[in-house]
Amino acid sequence: MSILNVRNITKVFPGTKALDKVTLSFESGKVNALIGKNGSGKSTLVKIINGAYLPDEGTLDIDGTPLKFENPSDAFDQGMATVYQEMSLIPGLSVAENILIGRYVTNGAFVDWKKTYAKAQALLDEMGIDLPLRELVVNLSVWQCQVVEIVKAMSCRPKVILLDEPTSALAQHETQILFKLIRELKKKDVIIIYITHRLQELWEIADTSTVLRDGVSTGKLEMAGAQPRDILKLMFGDVEVRNRPDDLKISDETVLEVKDFQRVPWFQDISFSLKKGEILGIAGMLGSGRTELLRAIFGADKADSGTVVLDGETIGNRSPRNMRRRGLAFTPEDRKSQGLVQILSIKDNLCHASLDQVSPGGFVDIKMEKNFADRQVASLQIKTTSIDLPMTSLSGGNQQKVVVGKWLNAEPKVIILDEPSRGIDVNAKQQIFQIIWDQSRRGISSVVVSSELEELLEVCHRIIIMRLGRFVGEVRPEDVTIEQLYSLCMGGEI
Amino acid sequence: MKPAAGKTFNLSRFSKKYMLELILSFIVIVLVVTAPGFFTLPNILNIFRNVALAGVISFGMTMTIIGGEIDLSVGSSIALSAVLTATITGALSKAGIMPMESAVFVAMACALVVGFLIGLFNGFIRTKFNIPSFIITLAMLNVVYGSAALISKGFPVTTLPDWYNWIGAGQLFGIFPVPAIWLLMSFAIVFVIMNLTKFGREVYAVGGNPESARLSGINVTFVKITILVAVQVLAAISGIILSAQVMSGSSTFGRGYEMDVISAVIIGGTSFNGGIGKVWGTMIGIVFLGVINNGMTLFGVGDFEKYIVRGLLILFAVLLNTIQLQSLQKAAKKDR
Numbered sequence: 001m002s003i004l005n006v007r008n009i010t011k012v013f014p015g016t017k018a019l020d021k022v023t024l025s026f027e028s029g030k031v032n033a034l035i036g037k038n039g040s041g042k043s044t045l046v047k048i049i050n051g052a053y054l055p056d057e058g059t060l061d062i063d064g065t066p067l068k069f070e071n072p073s074d075a076f077d078q079g080m081a082t083v084y085q086e087m088s089l090i091p092g093l094s095v096a097e098n099i100l101i102g103r104y105v106t107n108g109a110f111v112d113w114k115k116t117y118a119k120a121q122a123l124l125d126e127m128g129i130d131l132p133l134r135e136l137v138v139n140l141s142v143w144q145c146q147v148v149e150i151v152k153a154m155s156c157r158p159k160v161i162l163l164d165e166p167t168s169a170l171a172q173h174e175t176q177i178l179f180k181l182i183r184e185l186k187k188k189d190v191i192i193i194y195i196t197h198r199l200q201e202l203w204e205i206a207d208t209s210t211v212l213r214d215g216v217s218t219g220k221l222e223m224a225g226a227q228p229r230d231i232l233k234l235m236f237g238d239v240e241v242r243n244r245p246d247d248l249k250i251s252d253e254t255v256l257e258v259k260d261f262q263r264v265p266w267f268q269d270i271s272f273s274l275k276k277g278e279i280l281g282i283a284g285m286l287g288s289g290r291t292e293l294l295r296a297i298f299g300a301d302k303a304d305s306g307t308v309v310l311d312g313e314t315i316g317n318r319s320p321r322n323m324r325r326r327g328l329a330f331t332p333e334d335r336k337s338q339g340l341v342q343i344l345s346i347k348d349n350l351c352h353a354s355l356d357q358v359s360p361g362g363f364v365d366i367k368m369e370k371n372f373a374d375r376q377v378a379s380l381q382i383k384t385t386s387i388d389l390p391m392t393s394l395s396g397g398n399q400q401k402v403v404v405g406k407w408l409n410a411e412p413k414v415i416i417l418d419e420p421s422r423g424i425d426v427n428a429k430q431q432i433f434q435i436i437w438d439q440s441r442r443g444i445s446s447v448v449v450s451s452e453l454e455e456l457l458e459v460c461h462r463i464i465i466m467r468l469g470r471f472v473g474e475v476r477p478e479d480v481t482i483e484q485l486y487s488l489c490m491g492g493e494i
Numbered sequence: 495m496k497p498a499a500g501k502t503f504n505l506s507r508f509s510k511k512y513m514l515e516l517i518l519s520f521i522v523i524v525l526v527v528t529a530p531g532f533f534t535l536p537n538i539l540n541i542f543r544n545v546a547l548a549g550v551i552s553f554g555m556t557m558t559i560i561g562g563e564i565d566l567s568v569g570s571s572i573a574l575s576a577v578l579t580a581t582i583t584g585a586l587s588k589a590g591i592m593p594m595e596s597a598v599f600v601a602m603a604c605a606l607v608v609g610f611l612i613g614l615f616n617g618f619i620r621t622k623f624n625i626p627s628f629i630i631t632l633a634m635l636n637v638v639y640g641s642a643a644l645i646s647k648g649f650p651v652t653t654l655p656d657w658y659n660w661i662g663a664g665q666l667f668g669i670f671p672v673p674a675i676w677l678l679m680s681f682a683i684v685f686v687i688m689n690l691t692k693f694g695r696e697v698y699a700v701g702g703n704p705e706s707a708r709l710s711g712i713n714v715t716f717v718k719i720t721i722l723v724a725v726q727v728l729a730a731i732s733g734i735i736l737s738a739q740v741m742s743g744s745s746t747f748g749r750g751y752e753m754d755v756i757s758a759v760i761i762g763g764t765s766f767n768g769g770i771g772k773v774w775g776t777m778i779g780i781v782f783l784g785v786i787n788n789g790m791t792l793f794g795v796g797d798f799e800k801y802i803v804r805g806l807l808i809l810f811a812v813l814l815n816t817i818q819l820q821s822l823q824k825a826a827k828k829d830r
Contacts, residue, residue: 300709324711338709341702343769352699352710359692366690406710 002028002063004049004160004191009058011044018044020215021058026160028191031182033206033223035196037235038422038452041215046162046195050082051075062159062191079159083149085168091138096120098137099152123155127184143174147181160191167198168286171265172468179205197286197451199231200490211235228490232483242458244279244433244477248440250461251276254312255445256328256414258297261306266292267469270306274414279436279446281456284466285489290449291333293466294418297447298330299323311413324353329407331400333418333449339403340391347373347387349402354409376405380435397428404435415439416447421455433459453485465489510818514763514778514811521785529792537788539671545784546673547572548754550732553684554725555755556776560688561721562701562768563620563627568729568755570638571612572748575605575733577646580743584653594655602734609730610723612638617719627722635752643745650744654737662738673735677780680728685773697721702769757804758783761811765819782807 006024010017019041026032036042047053049060051069060067062079069075089098096117097104105115120133129147137145146166153161163182167175182205185192194206202209202223210220211234218234253276261270267289274280284290296303299318308315310326320330332338340349350373351358358369373387380401384394391399400420407415417436421429436446436459450456456463457477465473465488473488480488509516526533551568558565582601587594616634620627664672688694699707700717708714732751737743762779764771786807790800 298709320709321711321713330709332709337703338705341699341706341769344698344702348695348698351695352707352712355692355695355712359695362692364690364692364695410711 002159002189002191004193005061005064006045006049007059007061009045009048009055009060011041011048011053011055017215019048019055022212022215022217024210024217024220026191026193026210027208028189029186030207031186031192031194031205033194033196033202033209034212035199035202035209035231035235036212039214040212040235042195042212044215045212046082046164046193049075049160049193050080050162076156079157080162081153081156081158081160082162083146083153083164083166085165087145087149089137089145089148089152092136094134094136095131095140095148096133098148099123099155101152103155123151127151127154127181129181141174142169143178146170146178150181150185154185154188154190158190160193161185162193162195164195165197166194167196167201170287175201199228199486200285202226202231213237228487229483232486236454236482244459244461245437248277248279248437248461250278251443255310256447257307257309259307259309261293261296261303261308263292263296263301263303265469267296267466270471272464272471274445274447276413277440277443277445278462279440279448279460281460281463282447282449282466283453283456283463283485283489284449286451288466288489289469290466291418294330294416294447294449295332297323298328298416300330300332324410324412325356327411327413329353329410329412329415331403331407331415331417331420333422335399335403340399342391345388345390346377346382346384346394346402349391350376350387350405350409353406354411357409357411372409376402376409380405380408381431395424395428397424397431400424400428400432401435404432408435408439412444414445414447418449419451420448421450421452429455453489454482457482457485467491513814513818514761514775514782518778518782518785521782521789525785525789525792529789532789532792535669537792539669539674541781541784541788542674542677543671544787545758545780546671546677547732547736548751548758548783549677549780550680550735551725551728551751552755552758552776552780553680553773554721554728555759556762556764556771556773557684557688557697558627558721558725559756559759559764559766560701560768560771561697561717562704563718563722564756564766565613565616565627565631565722565725565729566752567612567616567631567635567638568725568732569748569751569753570635570642571609571726571729572733572736572751573743573745574638574642574645575609575730576737576743576747577642577651577745578605578608578743579734579737580651580654581645583655584651587653594653595657598655598658605730605734606727609726609733613723613726614719616726617722620722621715621718639745642747646743646745648745650742652742654741654743658738659741660738662735662740673739676731676735680731681773681777688773693717693720698769700768754783757808760808760815763811763815765815770819779811 004026006022009019009022011019022045034042044053048055051072051074067078069078099120100116104111105119106112117133124131129151131144131147137148166178170178206223208220208222209231211218211231213235221230254273255276256274259271262268270293282290292301295301297308299320299322308318310328315322315326336342347369351369354372358365358372376382377384377387382398382401382405384398391402394402420432436448439446448456448459460477463475463477464471467489475485531537555565579598579601582604583594583598586592586597586600612634616627616630619625619630660672662673666672666675688697696712696717699710699712700714704714733748736747758779759776761782762772762775764775786803787800790803
């Protein structure tokens with residue numbers, strides 16, 4: 001048995017202390033979960049363990065033997081292997097080629113393919129895995145790729161293996177196969193650190209859970225005797241959930257109705273309605289189908305069945321273009337790749353959803369275009385010296401405001417926001433909430449999805465709980481605590 | 495955004511922004527001083543006439559490349575359009591349906607429609623099956639060339655009325671070459687489309703990030719098909735001009751023109767990744783190519799050497815653009 005010790009690690013970034021004198025230990029032969037909210041410092045810690053960051057203070061050691069890394073390849077040479085959620089495999093190569101990449105058995109200048117494949121097969125056998133070694137990675141499913149990643153990492157005989165959210169892109173049954181492999185890893189002499197957002201997994205796979213909050217370690221639990229509320233307490237402490245302003249009124253008029261909406265396997269039997277001015281939250285864990293639901297309502301993906309009624313009118317042809325014309329807006333989860341054209345200017349981006357308005361008769365009214373951009377920059381307080389600068393010149397929070405501003409220019413009736421606060425600082429978050437409330441005052445409704453449940457409690461009038469593709473409950477923010485809401489999302493009772 | 499880059503030495507920003515224009519001016523000045531007969535009105539107009547054929551298409555190609563697509567088959571389309579115009583004119587007049595003088599109008603219309611249909615076909619395959627336009631048009635390059643050869647049976651077709659020569663070789667007011675007019679018209683129309691219309695804005699958005707454009711409610715399919723049609727129609731026009739210049743249509747026309755066209759667009763600063771580019775830049779690119787070629791001719795540089803110089807020029811231009819873009823992005827990132 002070996003133990004990885006993290007002692008007094010501190011890491012400061014401009015403006016924030018990501019880790020503050022963190023002391024932890026991880027044992028081999030166990031699955032050690034590392035959990036915490038976004039911004040808790042857990043990814044910083046992972047990057048310190050695998051050499052991507054250097055700590056400002058503190059040390060790492062295994063059984064008292066100190067570890068010192070200058071860079072990730074240093075760390076790798078000393079036995080730190082990381083399996084990232086973004087795949088590092090090469091799609092055009094076979095499974096065996098990927099596992100042994102850079103370490104093929106050679107015979108002079110030539111690769112001895114027979115021996116190379118035999119070596120790869122031995123690695124698979126050792127872990128009790130059955131995979132087609134000659135298959136190209138491009139033809140594998142996501143879970144198979146994860147398995148290949150893990151085998152590849154293990155083939156270097158690491159002392160520590162970091163699994164960074166390996167299940168985030170997997171369906172339920174695929175997760176089970178992966179868990180089987182991870183349990184197999186426990187038999188090897190390797191320290192497993194398992195990072196996850198899916199709290200409900202902890203009881204199934206983890207032996208211990210180490211919790212970080214705001215850069216500080218708040219505790220370590222043996223999962224055997226732990227209750228969900230113990231974990232939640234460590235994660236959130238005494239969160240102060242702020243209330244939304246009390247002047248936000250909901251009218252009686254229904255503006256959006258979704259009926260019997262279905263897209264297998266992502267979501268089933270979804271029905272809800274939204275009143276004018278209402279802010280509705282959809283709460284659910286990663287993989288609950290919430291993003292897929294929002295995309296299908298907006299027409300970004302096709303749904304299998306179901307209807308969407310906007311302002312009393314059933315919309316037959318759901319395409320983003322048609323939904324926009326009918327008064328729906330959608331700010332996607334990944335603003336960089338889906339919400340914005342990064343190389344174009346702030347002005348261009350602010351007008352992309354309102355080109356019909358700024359170009360009457362097909363010709364752009366340059367003055368109106370500038371006005372459209374200026375009014376959003378002013379009212380959303382987008383920080384820039386010129387609207388002609390490219391999007392890349394803006395910070396994350398300001399980029400998000402541009403995505404929202406783009407849609408406000410289209411004068412929608414309902415705005416669908418998928419993770420509007422992801423990756424932006426606290427002030428920008430508050431400004432985004434303020435914008436949502438301002439729209440509500442103007443009679444514009446919102447549907448908000450966020451992984452940060454306390455945000456939903458703060459922003460929304462009403463929260464629907466989604467689990468495994470279904471709506472399983474509905475609460476009012478004033479009736480529940482954050483821990484209760486988390487527990488509901490994970491499948492517990494209040 | 496940047497206290498550093500924003501208010502520093504203005505000359506450096508100016509020279510960065512107008513790098514291509516400055517280099518072109520420099521070359522022109524050198525040629526004015528050193529090359530015999532360069533700075534004469536006939537020679538200047540000659541330059542424009544020489545670049546007109548590739549130039550007309552290059553503005554369409556600018557739209558296409560900004561929109562994230564490419565068309566490699568425009569050279570063959572020149573041939574097909576020229577062959578069709580001459581052949582149809584001949585057939586109509588031979589059959590006694592109408593005299594050559596008016597038959598050529600019908601023939602030109604046919605050539606344009608065929609260009610339109612080729613573009614439509616490319617666009618359909620591109621958007622319906624999501625195959626890269628590079629591959630589709632590489633295949634079409636052969637198909638179109640083969641069709642032109644088949645229709646003309648491999649020989650030049652010369653059944654064209656005398657007045658038709660004016661389109662390709664005429665002179666307005668006895669001095670201004672008519673092909674240069676087509677060049678300027680093509681420039682003006684595409685310039686207006688790309689800078690002043692809703693469609694132009696959509697092309698930039700689609701080229702910059704098709705998914706974001708789609709989720710903003712832009713009809714990405716329509717944009718992609720339209721730009722692929724536009725470049726083909728302009729290639730057909732170019733084919734008409736060429737057939738009028740030499741008063742015949744042949745399947746050997748236009749070979750390799752796609753390279754000149756794409757070169758001009760790239761020299762003009764349009765990015766192959768889509769979303770970035772200016773119609774004005776392509777105009778500079780076209781003039782650049784014309785001036786360099788003309789200068790080399792005046793100095794008696796051989797055809798083989800010309801190829802080498804042109805090739806290096808493209809490489810140099812792309813290097814320049816890439817370095818500029820990278821320094822811009824670095825500045826933007828640092829600023830965050």
